[in-house]
Amino acid sequence: MPSLAEFIDGRRARVEFEAIKLDKPIALVDLPTPALVIDLDVFEKNLKRMQSFLSGHGLGLRCHTKMHKCPVIAHQQIAQGAIGVCTAKVSEAEIMQAAGVLDILITSPVSTPDKGERVVGLAGSNDSLKIVVDCIETATALNSTATKAGCTVGVFIDLDPGMGRTGIEPLQPALALGRHIRDACPALRFDGLQMYAGNCMHITEYEERKATYARLMEKGRQTREMFEADGISVPVFSGGGTGSYDMESELGILTEVQAGSYAFMDIEYRDIASRTGPQFDDFPPSLFVLVSAISKPQEELITVDAGFKCLASDKSAPEFREIEGVVYQWGGDEHGIIELNNPSRQIALGDKLEVITPHCDPTVNLHDFFFPYRNGVVEEIWPISARGCSQ
């Protein structure tokens, strides 16, 4: 009979972090469906393209692991030059740190004693652990927890770009928090600023996205200047994402970019414009849910075995890869109903098909494993070790 803390630690001790090699490769079409699959050729190009673009523009890549939740992928990103990762939540950081991914920024603030203690627990054995703070009250509480534990925690001040989600108001309120950390929080180490304008990332038109983003981020630049005029050095300014990656260098505010979706992509990102065209095809989709056709109740319909429980969406519906004339309609939690309008290939019962996910982050969070493949063959399984880690 464990305590709750022992129970949580025990669960984490059972999590797998490493790729599992199969003793014999399996064909993609023999996977039990629904299965979350990665087209490795596309995926690896996406990783390389983002890294080389940002490196070429003097920017750091801090990969957001809230998207893939997979230490196998985080290690690949770091091996290619990423400076570290960010996680949305504390429990996600616990998984990454346990898997040996050390340079971590937790991008959401914490407000309760249990979470403060878990952050301090991580920082106690990892100098590279950082978390955002966004108000004097929670900064004071974290300082107090760190002081009791005799350790120092690196903090970023999170600036609200006007979303009203998290972050302190830029300029004076942010500066007041910066001074409070400097003057009254000896157990907190000020490591930089964060400003993530998530409300801009999916603005469809490129020039509008860029103009809106530049306008919102301007307060971040001014805040940094106020900090530095006050003698508070800002070594790092973190933010941005896949939707702004090629604007950051010109804007010149951020020093590192928190991109996540570029590795997998999804319909929501694909459907915004890029610098050069009406679709965002800088990074093609590499993530798919493999589904099977299981029922054909009517002539112009065929039903597949994947619904809301393996394809998350807050907006759009999934789409099929490389088939025209088919429309996926949600068929509830367990099914999708495919309308056949003169499809470019026949679909029979038992056929397995790849669908593009509407939104990669919450879709990944529904699955336990990735099945990466090349030339139609799966050789290993990658555990989604931080799946469900929303705490």
Add this chain to the structure above:
Amino acid sequence: MPSLAEFIDGRRARVEFEAIKLDKPIALVDLPTPALVIDLDVFEKNLKRMQSFLSGHGLGLRCHTKMHKCPVIAHQQIAQGAIGVCTAKVSEAEIMQAAGVLDILITSPVSTPDKGERVVGLAGSNDSLKIVVDCIETATALNSTATKAGCTVGVFIDLDPGMGRTGIEPLQPALALGRHIRDACPALRFDGLQMYAGNCMHITEYEERKATYARLMEKGRQTREMFEADGISVPVFSGGGTGSYDMESELGILTEVQAGSYAFMDIEYRDIASRTGPQFDDFPPSLFVLVSAISKPQEELITVDAGFKCLASDKSAPEFREIEGVVYQWGGDEHGIIELNNPSRQIALGDKLEVITPHCDPTVNLHDFFFPYRNGVVEEIWPISARGCSQ
């Protein structure tokens, strides 16, 4: 290095089925959030009410475990009189059977060899395992797999109530399938009919719901009569759900009801009318996501630590339990942004609050554990053993 089949078996062998007792109880408000919690007093009343209503009307209760995915709960439902369970998918049935829940009906058909083999694998050691079939092609394939394995599989013929999702067309096409099973599928045992009119369950007005449902189900009655006139006995007719539970006895078509949501309830079900009033309050909500207030970026807003990754929705937004003057707005995958309009209680940073889920089934599927509580205290943890089992 395992084969894929060994890997899948190995994962299942690690799944926990039983309640985990905590060595010391923990207060609800001390749980790390987000946490999926069950108010046991409400939950137990819901279980009793549905069982006694259906028993009192001579109907069987076949609980749908796609909703809770938890053998601890399935065993409670059976102990109270449920005749068995249904599962949406094969992998869910594997978990239930491994946990000792034997009377199982799998309510979705399978079409691929790997799934047919898994069904036969279950049936080989469990006479009470049943699965639906909905076309001659897949029935023939399943018969062939069962014949090779030297075992018999119980099947229900799934009738399409006009949803176009799964099921064969009622009347003549269904009868042809019935004859095919009788005459050409010696390894399949015909156990009954299934007809699930999921498209009716959430019709808001009670009388309209009842009339539409009765009209759709009428073809099920006629199909049963055709089967019996043809000498094919129909021992069981399965279908219905929480939205039709109090209509079935009067309709007189089904012999057992596949109810799931009644145990937990959600906003989508609450917002339809009941027999007696504009809200469906026969079964009050017993399931909540406990969240923490983590940020207060603006005066009239407060942000909580739960978004799409722990509160699934295809329609409505979550609501707070027993607080007026607060509106939950989705804040993306990780957050909710609460608008404060003269709230009935103050909400401070660090406060923990219960929210009612928009849709219980896919919300449960996001979490690994239930935290059941009584009098504000959690004494044990119930594993959501079939979480993610969409295969």
